[in-house]
Amino acid sequence: MSTPTSVNQQRPTRRVRRKAARPQEIVDAALQVFVAKGFAAARVDEIAQLAGVAKATVFVYFESKDALFKAVVRAKIVDQLTSFKAQAASHVGSTRELIVMALNDWWVRIGATDAGGISKLMMQEAKNFPELAAFYQAEVMVPATTLMSDILRRGVQRGELNDIDIPNTVMSIMASLLFLSMWSQSYGLDRPFCGSLISPDVFIDHQINLLFSGIESKGSVPCA
Amino acid sequence: MSTPTSVNQQRPTRRVRRKAARPQEIVDAALQVFVAKGFAAARVDEIAQLAGVAKATVFVYFESKDALFKAVVRAKIVDQLTSFKAQAASHVGSTRELIVMALNDWWVRIGATDAGGISKLMMQEAKNFPELAAFYQAEVMVPATTLMSDILRRGVQRGELNDIDIPNTVMSIMASLLFLSMWSQSYGLDRPFCGSLISPDVFIDHQINLLFSGIESKGSVPCA
Amino acid sequence: MSTPTSVNQQRPTRRVRRKAARPQEIVDAALQVFVAKGFAAARVDEIAQLAGVAKATVFVYFESKDALFKAVVRAKIVDQLTSFKAQAASHVGSTRELIVMALNDWWVRIGATDAGGISKLMMQEAKNFPELAAFYQAEVMVPATTLMSDILRRGVQRGELNDIDIPNTVMSIMASLLFLSMWSQSYGLDRPFCGSLISPDVFIDHQINLLFSGIESKGSVPCA
Amino acid sequence: MSTPTSVNQQRPTRRVRRKAARPQEIVDAALQVFVAKGFAAARVDEIAQLAGVAKATVFVYFESKDALFKAVVRAKIVDQLTSFKAQAASHVGSTRELIVMALNDWWVRIGATDAGGISKLMMQEAKNFPELAAFYQAEVMVPATTLMSDILRRGVQRGELNDIDIPNTVMSIMASLLFLSMWSQSYGLDRPFCGSLISPDVFIDHQINLLFSGIESKGSVPCA
DNA sequence: TATGAATGAGTCTTCATTCAT
DNA sequence: TATGAATGAAGACTCATTCAT
Numbered sequence: 048m049s050t051p052t053s054v055n056q057q058r059p060t061r062r063v064r065r066k067a068a069r070p071q072e073i074v075d076a077a078l079q080v081f082v083a084k085g086f087a088a089a090r091v092d093e094i095a096q097l098a099g100v101a102k103a104t105v106f107v108y109f110e111s112k113d114a115l116f117k118a119v120v121r122a123k124i125v126d127q128l129t130s131f132k133a134q135a136a137s138h139v140g141s142t143r144e145l146i147v148m149a150l151n152d153w154w155v156r157i158g159a160t161d162a163g164g165i166s167k168l169m170m171q172e173a174k175n176f177p178e179l180a181a182f183y184q185a186e187v188m189v190p191a192t193t194l195m196s197d198i199l200r201r202g203v204q205r206g207e208l209n210d211i212d213i214p215n216t217v218m219s220i221m222a223s224l225l226f227l228s229m230w231s232q233s234y235g236l237d238r239p240f241c242g243s244l245i246s247p248d249v250f251i252d253h254q255i256n257l258l259f260s261g262i263e264s265k266g267s268v269p270c271a
Numbered sequence: 272m273s274t275p276t277s278v279n280q281q282r283p284t285r286r287v288r289r290k291a292a293r294p295q296e297i298v299d300a301a302l303q304v305f306v307a308k309g310f311a312a313a314r315v316d317e318i319a320q321l322a323g324v325a326k327a328t329v330f331v332y333f334e335s336k337d338a339l340f341k342a343v344v345r346a347k348i349v350d351q352l353t354s355f356k357a358q359a360a361s362h363v364g365s366t367r368e369l370i371v372m373a374l375n376d377w378w379v380r381i382g383a384t385d386a387g388g389i390s391k392l393m394m395q396e397a398k399n400f401p402e403l404a405a406f407y408q409a410e411v412m413v414p415a416t417t418l419m420s421d422i423l424r425r426g427v428q429r430g431e432l433n434d435i436d437i438p439n440t441v442m443s444i445m446a447s448l449l450f451l452s453m454w455s456q457s458y459g460l461d462r463p464f465c466g467s468l469i470s471p472d473v474f475i476d477h478q479i480n481l482l483f484s485g486i487e488s489k490g491s492v493p494c495a
Numbered sequence: 496m497s498t499p500t501s502v503n504q505q506r507p508t509r510r511v512r513r514k515a516a517r518p519q520e521i522v523d524a525a526l527q528v529f530v531a532k533g534f535a536a537a538r539v540d541e542i543a544q545l546a547g548v549a550k551a552t553v554f555v556y557f558e559s560k561d562a563l564f565k566a567v568v569r570a571k572i573v574d575q576l577t578s579f580k581a582q583a584a585s586h587v588g589s590t591r592e593l594i595v596m597a598l599n600d601w602w603v604r605i606g607a608t609d610a611g612g613i614s615k616l617m618m619q620e621a622k623n624f625p626e627l628a629a630f631y632q633a634e635v636m637v638p639a640t641t642l643m644s645d646i647l648r649r650g651v652q653r654g655e656l657n658d659i660d661i662p663n664t665v666m667s668i669m670a671s672l673l674f675l676s677m678w679s680q681s682y683g684l685d686r687p688f689c690g691s692l693i694s695p696d697v698f699i700d701h702q703i704n705l706l707f708s709g710i711e712s713k714g715s716v717p718c719a
Numbered sequence: 720m721s722t723p724t725s726v727n728q729q730r731p732t733r734r735v736r737r738k739a740a741r742p743q744e745i746v747d748a749a750l751q752v753f754v755a756k757g758f759a760a761a762r763v764d765e766i767a768q769l770a771g772v773a774k775a776t777v778f779v780y781f782e783s784k785d786a787l788f789k790a791v792v793r794a795k796i797v798d799q800l801t802s803f804k805a806q807a808a809s810h811v812g813s814t815r816e817l818i819v820m821a822l823n824d825w826w827v828r829i830g831a832t833d834a835g836g837i838s839k840l841m842m843q844e845a846k847n848f849p850e851l852a853a854f855y856q857a858e859v860m861v862p863a864t865t866l867m868s869d870i871l872r873r874g875v876q877r878g879e880l881n882d883i884d885i886p887n888t889v890m891s892i893m894a895s896l897l898f899l900s901m902w903s904q905s906y907g908l909d910r911p912f913c914g915s916l917i918s919p920d921v922f923i924d925h926q927i928n929l930l931f932s933g934i935e936s937k938g939s940v941p942c943a
Numbered sequence: 944t945a946t947g948a949a950t951g952a953g954t955c956t957t958c959a960t961t962c963a964t
Numbered sequence: 965t966a967t968g969a970a971t972g973a974a975g976a977c978t979c980a981t982t983c984a985t
Binding site: 293324325326327328331 | 965966967968969
Binding site for chain 3: 755756757758843845846847852864867868889890893897899901902913917925929930932
């Protein structure tokens with residue numbers, strides 16, 4: 048509780064209060080603008096404004112627009128990897144449960160957020176930033192696909208899954224999730240698709256069912 | 272000195288002969304550059320060079336870079352529609368055969384070509400060209416999804432497929448194909464994925480199998 | 496004589512009329528501004544204005560401010576070399592007459608003009624443009640000093656001059672002339688020096704007298 | 720916990736001890752950077768680093784970069800004046816001996832040091848800092864030329880020298896020395912000139928010989 | 944006093960677009 | 965129609981200078 052006499056104990060000014068947070072704020076703002084506009088069309092001015100700093104301040108923390116872009120990718124990638132690792136660490140229960148959890152987690156933590164825009168960003172700019180694309184492949188795609196293929200392999204070993212083509216199955220899973228994320232970033236999910244609205248939860252659920260069961264009628268099998 | 276009457280007798284020069292083809296050539300060049308660099312980073316100069324004309328000539332045919340972009344998308348969408356129609360025309364045989372044919376056709380005619388870059392372009396620029404995005408949705412996505420859902424619906428009616436959630440299944444199919452196309456446009460297919468190379472044909476085949484069969488072991492497990 | 500009806504035979508517009516002259520005009524303007532302000536403080540905008548073009552036009556002809564600077568030095572150097580060569584070609588008469596002529600010529604054609612500013616420019620920027628400084632040394636200073644030492648050597652061989660230390664004598668001559676040029680560019684010659692005004696002609700004359708009282712062979716020649 | 724009374728007992732920290740020297744250190748650093756880069760291209764940051772302080776600290780002592788430049792010139796001019804006075808103080812012996820001593824002294828104390836860069840700096844920036852140029856003329860050039868013309872005049876009065884044109888002779892002497900200093904600052908003296916290396920000592924010696932062969936009274940020689 | 948942080952005012956440079964032929 | 969030339973408008977980046985501590 049502040050006493051009336053503590054007036055001189057004034058709050059640090061805005062400038063100083065946020066000093067330590069600046070780079071993070073700029074990266075956050077940059078992510079938004081890059082995702083919305085693409086790298087080339089994004090203006091540093093807009094990023095700065097969104098971050099609440101002057102344009103020149105951006106260059107205090109990042110050597111160039113390129114460097115800022117790389118920093119955005121790297122920063123958001125680290126978050127992603129952390130999430131992934133946390134998921135991988137504590138998996139109990141059936142492979143299906145694990146996959147259900149992983150995909151939904153991914154969607155909530157990444158796919159549905161600005162961080163999901165990174166995939167789109169990287170695809171857009173892969174050719175303009177080949178070195179960064181390599182970095183992204185090495186640091187994100189390889190760990191992510193490895194994690195997923197480990198999960199599948201374990202499922203096969205446990206007899207929970209057929210002896211499947213793991214790389215293509217991983218590609219399948221990645222494709223549906225990343226596409227969902229990119230689609231929602233670009234077109235939004237409030238647009239009818241095939242006459243109805245796409246719900247991410249339902250789509251992911253459906254995708255998992257498809258994965259696990261197939262859609263083909265199994266005539267002789269009395270199960271259905 | 273050439274006589275006044277002889278002028279029109281001469282064969283049209285190469286330039287004149289090609290005159291009618293110019294806009295098309297420019298659009299083709301533009302597609303390549305837009306796909307490679309993205310809209311904002313693409314330079315009209317580069318497009319002109321690729322089309323073999325002067326930069327100013329581009330503006331003879333297209334009012335602005337924006338207009339050129341729209342023309343490219345519209346022109347290439349027409350190409351896509353043409354392809355679609357060819358595919359949709361006469362489908363006989365089982366639903367599975369039909370889908371196999373449709374997806375492989377799509378890959379060969381669109382996904383593997385620059386035209387496939389349109390999807391990527393549209394995703395990139397959807398927010399910057401909303402009216403174009405709407406046009407793309409109406410002219411490409413709606414017909415395509417309708418076609419696919421019709422095929423699926425017919426399969427259900429014929430008893431070839433379970434009573435599935437059609438929109439989400441269509442989304443699934445689209446996702447895998449479009450993602451494959453975008454991935455190959457961005458990163459190429461000569462990069463290992465999960466330790467092996469992705470082959471479009473194999474992936475599509477696998478995707479169809481997945482769709483039709485599922486991966487879950489059905490052997491010993493008592494159905495439920 | 497233009498007929499009253501020739502109105503449509505309008506003069507080409509300013510833009511077109513001067514097209515071919517543009518690079519030269521820009522180089523001339525740049526020389527003035529560079530000499531007046533130094534390289535770093537010179538603004539491209541000012542150069543453009545002085546040349547009567549838009550700032551962007553400068554970059555049509557020169558890749559960068561650096562390149563423009565180099566072009567200025569090179570262009571003006573060519574002029575200098577041409578002058579030098581013309582002088583060297585046709586020398587008749589005594590060595591003293593030759594030197595009198597050469598120095599006065601140099602002053603009139605170069606030292607007193609903007610081109611004389613090149614020496615100052617190069618000295619200023621030698622460390623910032625080492626490659627250009629090397630070029631300047633090789634293309635200007637070496638030919639110039641070689642020419643002067645050849646003249647002196649010939650004088651020695653002919654018995655007109657004592658057996659002098661040629662390099663230091665050349666340095667002496669260069670120093671006085673270049674310094675005169677730089678001094679007049681920087682401070683002007685309308686400022687009293689030692690209580691009187693420096694007149695270039697008188698100074699050069701004085702310098703030559705000094706030189707020849709010192710180096711002229713006094714052997715057989717009867718004093719006067 | 721330090722006792723209140725002990726605080727002032729401690730030896731001043733390094734920072735405090737050097738506090739009084741700061742402005743001087745900054746001026747020294749600034750001289751180097753200004754000489755090396757020119758005024759406009761010199762960055763305050765670099766000066767600060769060289770002086771071992773933060774950039775902002777420079778502005779604690781000098782209102783602006785302009786002010787710093789003026790301070791540098793003024794401070795170094797004082798140094799120059801001090802040197803001049805030391806030289807001028809007690810001259811005995813022949814005029815020639817006096818001049819030999821003066822020129823060599825000037826070279827060692829000024830011409831060969833950073834202080835010699837002041838001349839170059841002033842020539843560069845004379846037009847941008849006219850009031851400073853006037854100050855320089857008044858405080859350095861006038862005393863220096865006066866000193867030299869006094870020496871020469873005394874020599875004439877004593878019959879050691881002919882009745883020469885003093886201002887032009889002074890200009891001659893100044894030109895060769897200042898040029899030598901500027902040349903060495905810009906291009907260095909390790910570069911061949913006319914096929915051999917310039918040695919300042921030899922050049923100055925040569926210059927003096929030249930001067931005296933020309934101006935020295937030749938009493939016994941019947942020629943004059 | 945000394946400084947890390949921040950920024951306003953530029954400067955070079957790019958590029959879509961216009962213009963005159 | 966086609967284009968070489970020119971440019972206005974903008975954007976990335978720099979840097980002297982200020983500010984709060």
